[in-house]
Amino acid sequence: MKRHPALLELSREHHQALKMARQARLAAASGEPERQASLAAELRVWSADALERHFAEEESTLFPRLARTEHAALAARALDEHRRLRALIAELATPDATTLARFAELMEAHVRFEERELFECLQSDLAAAQPASG
Template sequence: MKHHKPQKRHIALQPLSREHHHGLLLCWKIKMGFKKNISSERIWKYANWFYETHLIPHFEIEEKHVFPILDNTNNLVNEAIEQHRELQMLFTESNKATNTLSAIEVLLEKHIRFEERVLFPEIQNMASEAQMLDIEKMHQSESFQDNLTDAFWK
C-alpha cells in the first residue's frame, strides 16, 4: 500500500477536511455493515441520513465557495464535480440495492482521497490569502453530531 504523507492544510480548509474524515467513517461503517451481515435497509437508513445531513451541504460549500478559486474550466474541479454528481445519483437511486451501497463506499473514498491529496493542495497553491479568508469566514467547523439511533457498525 502506498503511504501518503499528511499534508499541512490551510486553516480555511480544515473544516472541510474534518468533514472528509466523517465521510471516510461512513465508508468504514458501510464496510462494517457488510462484514456483520447487517441488512442493506439498515445501512441505507444511516447512509441516507448522512447524505442529507452532511454531504449535500458539504458539496454545496465546495462547489460555490472553494472550487471557483481554480475556475470551472479546471480539470481537477471538473473531476470533483463529476464525482459529486455520480455520488448524488447513487444516493438518490430508487433501487436501494446492496451493490449501490458498495459503489457509494468505493466512490466516496476515492473522491475524498482525490480532494485531499490532489485538489485541495492545488487550491491552496493557487488561492490568495483573501480568498482563503473568505472561505474561513463562510464555513466554520460545526461539531459532528452522529446519528446513533442504529449503530449497526459497533
C-alpha cells in the same frame, strides 16, 4: 503540509465521509439485508444534511476558484464525482449490497482525490492570495 484555514473544516468532514464509506463497505459485505437497509437510511439522512452542506460549500467557493486556474480539470472531476455520489445515495432508497459497495468505493476515492490533489492545488492558490504580513 498544514491545511489552510479555509480548508480545515472540509478536511475534518472528509474524515467523517471516510467513516461512512467504511460502514457502507462493511454493511455491503455483511450479507445482512437489515444491516444494509439501516446503513442506507443512515447514509441518506447524513447526505441530506452534512454531505449536502459540504458539497454546497465546495461547489460554491472552492471549485469555481480552481476552475479559473490551470487545474480546472480537477474541479470538473470533483463536480462529476459529487453528481455520481448523489445518484448513488438516491439509489439507496432501495438499499442493496451492490449500491452500498459502489458508494463506499466512490466516496473513499473521492475523499482521497480531494485531499491529495484538489486541496493541494487549492492550498497553494489560497496561500498565494493571502497578503504578506509584516
